[in-house]
Amino acid sequence: MDAKALQTINFSGFTRPEKFVGRTGLSLTRTGKPEMVRMRRRKIACSYNNIPASILESGGHKYPLEEELILKNKSQQIQPYLNGRCIYVVGMMGSGKTTVGKIMSQALSYSFCDCDTLIEEEVEGNSVADIFKLYGESFFRDRETEALRKMSLMHKFVISTGGGAVLRPINWKYMHKGVSVWLDVPVDALAKRIAAVGTNSRPLLHDEAGDAYTAALMRLSSLFEERGEFYANANARVSLENIAAKLGRRDASDLSPRAIAIEALEQVGNFLKAEDGGYAR
């Protein structure tokens, strides 16, 4: 996002914007105007996307225009019923929460926050894997709950959670202040994706022996056994198998992140419709 785009950001919808801007490479000058500051870390936890569509459109399209139009159309349909509530993307590690969450935030002109990256920011920039190593999983889970508590105070964010965020009831208390959507991806597709990028960034997969795919498949299968019922607490569910069937595709793992984002907006819309007793006013 270039500095010019930043100047147009309207922070009016944020509570305590300074809390999130200074630490993520954006800073409010004395006049309250946002300006880029030198990033202290390699990743931005939260990016602010509510720049006018005109600037986005001038950026040109590098994706099929039809998908772009459907994304925009679906987000315009659900915006009024979201009422600025945050969207929490939940699912197993590797399910595409960070990737799809960003696409959803752009379509909705929402800001985006990755919970894991926010936690890394809070723990002196240590990676999730290092946090697990240095302080243990329970410390990480406490930081995860704190990050979700902070995000529950915000508006107009898509928040990509970590795969284990569903484990604690208190986390659901925070996530239920917004709308949650579960990316339900077949375990073998998860294993393929994680094997492709390596398990370094996912400490819960570190101790498995064997080749990357098999090790990931074994561990992910047992993790899903333990957690499946928790993901089902989400308000909406995106089944890649259902999308593949709708699109007449044989392999769910071939679906693009944008096709999944379209379905996620569709399912969030269905939830809002049911919640609102038919939102087509």
Ligand SMILES: Nc1ncnc2c1ncn2[C@@H]1O[C@H](COP(=O)(O)OP(=O)(O)O)[C@@H](O)[C@H]1O
């Ligand atoms: N629809 C998809 N098809 C293929 N690969 C994907 C898809 N969505 C995400 N990925 C890849 O899978 C890996 C995990 O994606 P990520 O968004 O980090 O998932 P999560 O945040 O749920 O762990 C990344 O390498 C990403 O590029």
Ligand SMILES: O=C(O)C1=C[C@@H](OP(=O)(O)O)[C@@H](O)[C@H](O)C1
């Ligand atoms: O499933 C889990 O318990 C975890 C998933 C990771 O996030 P992603 O789902 O983004 O990989 C990260 O929060 C941590 O390694 C724990």
Ligand SMILES: [Mg+2]
């Ligand atoms: Mg992620």
